[in-house]
Amino acid sequence: MLYQRSSSLFAEAKKYIPGGVNSPVRAFKAVGGDPIFVNEAKGAYLYDEDGNRLIDYIASWGPLILGHAYAPVVDAVIDKAKKGTSFGMPTEIETELAQLTVSMVPNIDKIRFVNSGTEACMSAIRLARGYTGRDKIIKFAGCYHGHSDSFLIQAGSGAVTFGTPNSPGVTQGTAKDTLLAPYNDLESVKALTQANRGEIAAIIIEPVAGNMGCIVPREGFLEGLRELCNREGILLLFDEVMTGFRLAKGGAQEALGINADMVMFGKVIGGGLPVGAFAARSEIMAHLAPEGPVYQAGTLSGNPLAMGAGLAMLTQLNEHPEVFESLADKTEHLYEGFDNVLRKKGIPYQINRFGSMISVHFTNAPVMDFETSAKGNNETFKKYFHGMLEKGIYLPPSAFESYFLNDALSYGDLDETIAALDALDL
Numbered sequence: 001m002l003y004q005r006s007s008s009l010f011a012e013a014k015k016y017i018p019g020g021v022n023s024p025v026r027a028f029k030a031v032g033g034d035p036i037f038v039n040e041a042k043g044a045y046l047y048d049e050d051g052n053r054l055i056d057y058i059a060s061w062g063p064l065i066l067g068h069a070y071a072p073v074v075d076a077v078i079d080k081a082k083k084g085t086s087f088g089m090p091t092e093i094e095t096e097l098a099q100l101t102v103s104m105v106p107n108i109d110k111i112r113f114v115n116s117g118t119e120a121c122m123s124a125i126r127l128a129r130g131y132t133g134r135d136k137i138i139k140f141a142g143c144y145h146g147h148s149d150s151f152l153i154q155a156g157s158g159a160v161t162f163g164t165p166n167s168p169g170v171t172q173g174t175a176k177d178t179l180l181a182p183y184n185d186l187e188s189v190k191a192l193t194q195a196n197r198g199e200i201a202a203i204i205i206e207p208v209a210g211n212m213g214c215i216v217p218r219e220g221f222l223e224g225l226r227e228l229c230n231r232e233g234i235l236l237l238f239d240e241v242m243t244g245f246r247l248a249k250g251g252a253q254e255a256l257g258i259n260a261d262m263v264m265f266g267k268v269i270g271g272g273l274p275v276g277a278f279a280a281r282s283e284i285m286a287h288l289a290p291e292g293p294v295y296q297a298g299t300l301s302g303n304p305l306a307m308g309a310g311l312a313m314l315t316q317l318n319e320h321p322e323v324f325e326s327l328a329d330k331t332e333h334l335y336e337g338f339d340n341v342l343r344k345k346g347i348p349y350q351i352n353r354f355g356s357m358i359s360v361h362f363t364n365a366p367v368m369d370f371e372t373s374a375k376g377n378n379e380t381f382k383k384y385f386h387g388m389l390e391k392g393i394y395l396p397p398s399a400f401e402s403y404f405l406n407d408a409l410s411y412g413d414l415d416e417t418i419a420a421l422d423a424l425d426l
């Protein structure tokens with residue numbers, strides 16, 4: 001395959017946009033080489049600027065669960081656009097999407113729409129702090145909750161009690177209110193809550209992690225967090241930006257049978273347009289402006305095009321929940337194919353999966369947290385990524401990302417993907 005035009009577009013982009021991209025992972029830093037510039041996409045396929053067709057396993061990092069350019073979503077956006085693109089006044093469709101969301105997701109009464117997953121998590125934490133009157137939060141190493149200051153804190157040795165900023169520009173003052181624990185380690189969370197009794201507003205977690213590869217919560221881990229939160233008056237926040245409307249109609253809460261106090265959405269809820277949202281019981285949401293004192297706002301929040309896309313997407317998922325089964329079956333098929341092929345190759349590997357999330361790690365030890373995920377061999381990953389790309393398979397360009405299957409993928413596409421892996425020399 002040739003990537004001539006992509007490479008020249010990237011060179012041009014770098015002159016005007018830092019690193020040539022508007023979100024860092026797109027730049028292929030972890031795998032080397034120039035990123036692919038996409039021209040259009042339909043169903044499960046991307047068509048790049050050099051005319052290559054790629055089978056897509058990222059689906060815009062999750063939103064396009066039914067495939068690219070899904071007709072009901074496209075039609076809704078066109079329809080809405082013709083009537084005006086933004087008003088800064090209330091519209092009926094916001095209530096329609098809110099009502100539908102509340103009916104699909106367990107344990108929430110009210111929802112506020114924002115423009116991204118980052119905004120949703122940032123606002124949810126503010127509300128949790130306002131509601132509890134406490135400042136500190138606990139997050140898990142390797143979990144991503146968007147790029148707002150409180151969340152750009154990663155574990156390092158000695159960072160168990162006080163987080164260390166992991167990006168310049170995050171102040172120590174902010175970092176000290178974010179406590180870190182390893183994923184799947186209930187004991188360390190208990191220790192943190194003991195040491196900070198009465199000071200912790202919220203525990204925020206990806207109920208199935210997808211930002212250090214796919215990592216599944218251990219039996220009893222989330223149940224343990226739920227009990228701990230009940231006992232200590234801490235709010236349990238499920239960041240379902242990735243898992244919401246993907247693992248089940250009601251997201252991870254439904255798939256895992258655990259209730260969170262607040263839930264954040266993004267990705268699928270916008271059907272590919274910029275939407276985020278956070279939701280909770282009325283009693284908590286009543287603290288949000290203009291009903292309550294916790295401030296949060298947005299000029300383009302509840303935008304009619306975005307609401308139209310979200311409503312078309314969620315309506316389809318609500319009326320056809322069998323799609324989650326179909327996606328899980330396809331993921332299982334991919335898993336079995338990959339497992340057979342990699343076993344034959346005799347190299348160390350782990351494959352984690354849950355529903356339509358899956359990731360491959362080139363390591364011997366089970367991957368259950370950031371530390372074990374980081375042990376994956378990145379040289380092998382690079383070969384794997386570029387080898388697959390060469391064969392027309394577009395995987396996430398980093399070992400720390402989950403793949404997101406979309407239902408437009410056919411079993412033929414999956415078999416083509418498995419055959420591509422079989423043909424690779426790793």
Ligand SMILES: *Cc1c(COP(=O)(O)O)cnc(C)c1O
Binds near residue numbers: 206210239240276
């Ligand atoms: C993508 C993601 C976010 C951030 O959403 P943006 O729309 O990129 O701001 C937050 N949390 C999780 C779990 C995500 O996967």
